[in-house]
Amino acid sequence: QQPVQSPQAVILREGEDAVINCSSSKALYSVHWYRQKHGEAPVFLMILLKGGEQKGHDKISASFNEKKQQSSLYLTASQLSYSGTYFCGTLNNAGNMLTFGGGTRLMVKP
Amino acid sequence: DTGVSQDPRHKITKRGQNVTFRCDPISEHNRLYWYRQTLGQGPEFLTYFQNEAQLEKSRLLSDRFSAERPKGSFSTLEIQRTEQGDSAMYLCASSYKIRTTGNTIYFGEGSWLTVV
Numbered sequence: 001q002q003p004v005q006s007p008q009a010v011i012l013r014e015g016e017d018a019v020i021n022c023s024s025s026k027a028l029y030s031v032h033w034y035r036q037k038h039g040e041a042p043v044f045l046m047i048l049l050k051g052g053e054q055k056g057h058d059k060i061s062a063s064f065n066e067k068k069q070q071s072s073l074y075l076t077a078s079q080l081s082y083s084g085t086y087f088c089g090t091l092n093n094a095g096n097m098l099t100f101g102g103g104t105r106l107m108v109k110p
Numbered sequence: 111d112t113g114v115s116q117d118p119r120h121k122i123t124k125r126g127q128n129v130t131f132r133c134d135p136i137s138e139h140n141r142l143y144w145y146r147q148t149l150g151q152g153p154e155f156l157t158y159f160q161n162e163a164q165l166e167k168s169r170l171l172s173d174r175f176s177a178e179r180p181k182g183s184f185s186t187l188e189i190q191r192t193e194q195g196d197s198a199m200y201l202c203a204s205s206y207k208i209r210t211t212g213n214t215i216y217f218g219e220g221s222w223l224t225v226v
Binding site: 002030032034040041042043044047087089091094095096097098099100101102103 | 141143150151152153154155158160165166201207213214215216217218219220
């Protein structure tokens with residue numbers, strides 16, 4: 001079952017912050033975050049393995065709440081290069097199928 | 111460290127023709143995946159190999175689609191009798207599961223298919 005992402009789209013000014021949410025109706029074992037620019041392949045950002053885990057990558061960080069079956073991606077002091085579509089992916093029990101959410105389109109304007 | 115490479119990057123074909131895409135995964139990765147992505151949608155899982163064994167196939171993979179990974183290295187995805195609905199980007203990905211860091215899946219640049 002596909003995870004649900006919100007919001008579907010967000011427009012920011014450079015320097016502003018954004019939060020992208022990913023929730024699932026099934027138990028989550030891990031959450032994977034990717035960014036995809038138009039016409040390009042998804043690029044891996046980070047993976048969260050444990051409930052309550054938080055990770056960071058430059059000014060992009062994420063949290064994973066196993067109980068609530070959700071993950072959030074935090075983009076702080078956004079840069080123009082952050083523009084793109086962000087996807088969360090959830091892995092099945094066997095660890096061999098990553099199911100992606102519908103994506104969140106992020107546009108950062110100068 | 112070379113990434114996942116796919117060939118061709120773009121293919122335009124007439125309806126009814128067969129097409130084949132090739133994927134070379136990251137060399138030490140034993141897991142290989144094929145996904146399909148249409149405009150405005152997230153990637154959809156098609157199939158998964160562990161070494162040369164095809165262990166998982168999506169219901170999206172109709173009889174016209176076949177994938178192989180003969181020696182557990184590169185993989186091919188063939189679409190027979192293409193239809194306009196097959197137009198999409200076909201993404202290959204690979205991974206190597208490590209207990210402590212999980213199963214990070216890396217994608218190739220994708221192969222764009224246009225069926226006219």
